[in-house]
Amino acid sequence: MLRTSEQYHEDLFAMKPNIYIGGEQVGRDDHRLRPGINVLDVTFDLAQDPAWKGVATATSPVTGGEINRWAHLPQNQNDLLMKQKLIRLAARRVGGCIQRCMGHDAVNALAIYTREVDEKKGTSYHQRFLDWLRDYHDRDLDGCCAQTDSKGDRLKRPGEQPDPDAYVHIVEERSDGIVVSGLKMSITQVAYADEIIVIPTRALIEEDRDFAVAFAVPGDWEGVSLITRPVWLRDKDEPGAAPFCRYGVSDSVVVFDNVFVPKERVFMCGEWEFGRRLALLFADSHRHSYSGCKPGVSDILCGASALAAEANNIHKVSHVREKLSEFAGAAELAYAAGVAAAVFGRKTSSGVFFPDPIYANVGRRMTGELIYHEYNLLTEIAGGIAVTLPFEEDFHSDDTRAMLEKLIVRNPRLSPEESLKIWKFVENVGASPMSAWYEIAGVHGGGSPIMETIALNAEYDFESKKDLARYLAGINPDYDDSRDLAGA
Ligand SMILES: Cc1cc2nc3c(=O)[nH]c(=O)nc-3n(C[C@H](O)[C@H](O)[C@H](O)COP(=O)(O)OP(=O)(O)OC[C@H]3O[C@@H](n4cnc5c(N)ncnc54)[C@H](O)[C@@H]3O)c2cc1C
Numbered sequence: 046m047l048r049t050s051e052q053y054h055e056d057l058f059a060m061k062p063n064i065y066i067g068g069e070q071v072g073r074d075d076h077r078l079r080p081g082i083n084v085l086d087v088t089f090d091l092a093q094d095p096a097w098k099g100v101a102t103a104t105s106p107v108t109g110g111e112i113n114r115w116a117h118l119p120q121n122q123n124d125l126l127m128k129q130k131l132i133r134l135a136a137r138r139v140g141g142c143i144q145r146c147m148g149h150d151a152v153n154a155l156a157i158y159t160r161e162v163d164e165k166k167g168t169s170y171h172q173r174f175l176d177w178l179r180d181y182h183d184r185d186l187d188g189c190c191a192q193t194d195s196k197g198d199r200l201k202r203p204g205e206q207p208d209p210d211a212y213v214h215i216v217e218e219r220s221d222g223i224v225v226s227g228l229k230m231s232i233t234q235v236a237y238a239d240e241i242i243v244i245p246t247r248a249l250i251e252e253d254r255d256f257a258v259a260f261a262v263p264g265d266w267e268g269v270s271l272i273t274r275p276v277w278l279r280d281k282d283e284p285g286a287a288p289f290c291r292y293g294v295s296d297s298v299v300v301f302d303n304v305f306v307p308k309e310r311v312f313m314c315g316e317w318e319f320g321r322r323l324a325l326l327f328a329d330s331h332r333h334s335y336s337g338c339k340p341g342v343s344d345i346l347c348g349a350s351a352l353a354a355e356a357n358n359i360h361k362v363s364h365v366r367e368k369l370s371e372f373a374g375a376a377e378l379a380y381a382a383g384v385a386a387a388v389f390g391r392k393t394s395s396g397v398f399f400p401d402p403i404y405a406n407v408g409r410r411m412t413g414e415l416i417y418h419e420y421n422l423l424t425e426i427a428g429g430i431a432v433t434l435p436f437e438e439d440f441h442s443d444d445t446r447a448m449l450e451k452l453i454v455r456n457p458r459l460s461p462e463e464s465l466k467i468w469k470f471v472e473n474v475g476a477s478p479m480s481a482w483y484e485i486a487g488v489h490g491g492g493s494p495i496m497e498t499i500a501l502n503a504e505y506d507f508e509s510k511k512d513l514a515r516y517l518a519g520i521n522p523d524y525d526d527s528r529d530l531a532g533a
Contacts, residue, residue: 047102047113048185049093050086057082057237061265064236064297065272073237077275080293082237084139085187088115091135100131105182106396107175112182115145118156119398125387129337133380136341140289140474141483144234146334148188151242152178153397154326155259155312160395162319170312171395177261177310181240188240188261191299192327195228196246203249203256213243213301214255215314222307223314225258229299236273236295238264244327245313249320257320259313260306268304271297276478287466289473294482326399329500331491332409333400336383339412340376342483346419347372349474353427356467358456368422375415382408402504410497416487423475431476434468 062072091101092113103117103124119125135143159170197211213227235241244259262269275295313319351369354360386404393399439445450461453468474480488494516524
């Protein structure tokens with residue numbers, strides 16, 4: 046079944062009001078959540094659109110039915126390429142983050158990890174996970190990923206924290222399930238997701254056993270509450286607002302207060318040795334997702350910069366052409382890294398086709414480093430108007446309109462109305478609460494920059510590069526280069 050966005054709303058608005066915004070307890074129909082729900086709607090609408098069949102949809106390996114690609118387990122290179130394409134397409138439609146990748150990446154990580162833990166420890170998590178996934182596919186559900194714990198003192202391990210709630214942990218194990226408590230934070234989309242998928246945030250040691258926990262529960266499950274921060278634009282709800290202003294996002298602190306999780310929804314319970322593996326599987330899959338989403342964000346910044354250049358009548362000037370070409374480099378190199386990660390991906394024992402972690406990490410690292418530079422390119426081209434533009438009402442007031450029109454029309458080929466729309470867009474893209482969100486998400490989303498360094502140091506074959514250097518330096522005449530380029 047493929048839900049329509051209307052069916053998604055019906056299910057969402059029937060959920061219990063376990064959300065707090067600014068000191069108020071609210072339901073999922075609160076207007077401040079709407080911009081984020083509008084984003085999710087696009088993910089359901091695309092799957093209904095015949096033009097995007099096979100891109101926005103896939104065939105479930107679990108049910109054999111047609112499903113939304115965001116719930117899919119990639120089976121081959123093409124599935125990863127289609128995922129990347131879908132994310133870029135959808136990111137462009139909503140002006141940035143499509144918010145469904147985290148759930149997709151968590152589902153994939155769980156599919157692979159549950160199989161591996163069963164192989165090593167004789168557990169039966171994989172079948173349990175597939176049973177949960179069957180329902181997820183049958184009902185076309187949307188899940189968010191709650192990986193990031195509140196973490197307390199960063200230099201203390203989970204088991205060393207003075208307050209154990211710094212990390213979600215097992216409070217009690219029963220024959221029919223577990224009881225968990227603790228805090229996850231910065232969780233995107235959870236306030237309008239059907240399911241919360243919980244996985245560990247870091248590598249664990251034996252003393253951290255109680256913190257080795259993974260499970261999925263509905264967003265309004267007993268004992269779960271969400272303290273939510275919506276990001277929205279000033280003119281969000283105004284009639285005639287530009288499409289960019291319809292969309293937004295909410296992130297939440299997720300509070301688990303002695304939550305009972307039935308056994309059939311528990312996918313890790315004390316297997317601390319697999320904490321690192323599960324956390325990394327999510328992170329590497331998510332870094333591949335970035336190779337679709339970040340080029341979409343670059344496309345938007347590039348378009349805003351090119352439009353601003355035209356509105357300033359400087360679009361043919363050489364330093365502007367040079368700056369615009371930098372966007373092309375950022376977007377397409379990141380996309381190319383994602384394509385390479387798909388092409389050189391590997392089939393895991395679960396049957397899930399997983400992106401090559403090296404290409405996924407280098408692409409993500411480059412886009413994370415470039416994000417502030419891209420905003421700076423927009424700022425350099427647009428000038429200071431993004432933060433000094435008078436409010437829209439002043440452009441409609443008889444007292445001020447005529448003078449303000451002189452201010453915004455710099456290119457005689459553009460009308461005052463078009464010029465105002467361009468400068469409002471530049472403000473919304475470059476100097477709004479959403480811009481700040483994208484800048485910080487660009488750095489920390491999917492893990493802080495140091496995590497890519499750690500992943501690359503673990504996965505990259507530095508020894509083969511040393512062998513090459515030894516050969517070229519005349520130390521090792523028997524150099525064999527077949528290992529380094531195997532598969533390439
Ligand atoms: C917009 C946005 C959306 C997000 N959405 C999600 C989501 O949907 N789901 C989800 O699970 N997470 C989400 N996150 C969380 C994201 O994964 C984290 O922000 C990221 O992992 C960094 O964690 P932190 O914010 O707690 O920063 P910290 O971990 O506090 O990092 C701050 C600095 O401290 C350093 N540091 C931390 N610990 C150590 C240590 N032990 N030793 C040395 N240095 C250390 C880091 O390297 C970094 O430089 C989101 C984040 C953002 C900004």
